[in-house]
Amino acid sequence: MKLQEKKELLKKTVYEMFPDAETELYHNNEFQLLIAILMSAQATDKQVNIINRNFFEFLKTPEDGLNLGVEEITEFISSVSFFNNKAKNIFKTCEILVAKHNSLPPKTIDELTELAGVGIKTAKVFLSVTEGAPYLWVDTHVHRVLNRIWIVKAKTPLGTDKIASKIFNAQDLAKLHDTLVLFGRYHCIARKPKCKTCPMLPWCSYKEKNLD
Ligand code: SF4
Structure with missing residues (x-):
């Protein structure tokens, strides 16, 4: 053939x-989707979803992330791999989204990869899911x-x-x-x-x- x-x-x-x-990562909005993809590096969707069904009750917007702070975010996600780094990246990403993007995830690879912990993979998956990007x-x-x-x-x-x-x-x-x-x-x-x-x-x- x-x-x-x-x-x-x-x-x-x-x-x-x-x-x-469609993606099996649990989320209710695009911000949560971005965070879920970021968390899924070296982890399964299943592990991430178990955490996020609770965590996302408290993290609906980047402002929520700033209110929680790194310590509380770390506690929420402590059962996922590399949770210390991921918690710092989630907090930093919330800071950048609030300061530079009107609290919404940007829609270009360049802007996305300027966020903390968002590499090219995360950016591509995010744009593929949210925009049907090729x-x-x-x-x-x-x-x-x-x-x-x-x-x-x-x-x-x-x-x-x-x-x-x-x-x-x-x-x-x-x-x-x-x-x-x-x-x-x-x-x-x-x-x-x-x-x-x-x-x-x-x-x-x-x-x-x-x-x-
Ligand atoms: S299940 Fe996978 S390995 Fe098996 S025939 Fe289909 S494509 Fe090939």
């Missing part, structure tokens, strides 16, 4: 499997799926990111990001992929398919 056909089949598969795909951020799930199928051959998520962003059409990237993450998280799982029921099975190049 040619690469173009493989890409189209994968798109059809993930779009059909996850027609209503970014396919390759996390561990997307990296695994694209390499198993052999749409991409790259050793690292960064390598996959560079190739994938070129071979897929820009208008597909935001939706692909949302659906591929869920495909990797729930279907093409790291340890036991559900190959037996996978529409990609005849065209997938993964050598250790799980056919149980």
Whole structure:
């Protein structure tokens, strides 16, 4: 099967499997979404959501963050990885949002990455979710799926990111990001992929398919 056909089949598969795909990070507004993405570095969405269902009752705006202060933010998020740094970054980001952005998250990569703890990944995911911006951020799930199928051959998520962003059409990237993450998280799982029921099975190049 040619690469173009493989890409189209994968798109059809993930779009059909996850027609209503959207971020699974708990949030009630764009500010909370930004904070949730920031917290999700080296943590699972599940861990972050457990914390934020309570934390976000007290952090609805950047002003709330300033009122809480670093110490209280640290207490709220102490069960997530790197909580000390993340708490400082959340507080600092609240300060910058209030001082420079009218308490609202900005909508450009340059402005977003000036916030504390917001790297290019966080900025791209945020803009992809809020604006449908054409970014396919390759996390561990997307990296695994694209390499198993052999749409991409790259050793690292960064390598996959560079190739994938070129071979897929820009208008597909935001939706692909949302659906591929869920495909990797729930279907093409790291340890036991559900190959037996996978529409990609005849065209997938993964050598250790799980056919149980
Ligand atoms: S056949 Fe298996 S390894 Fe290949 S994409 Fe489907 S679930 Fe993943």
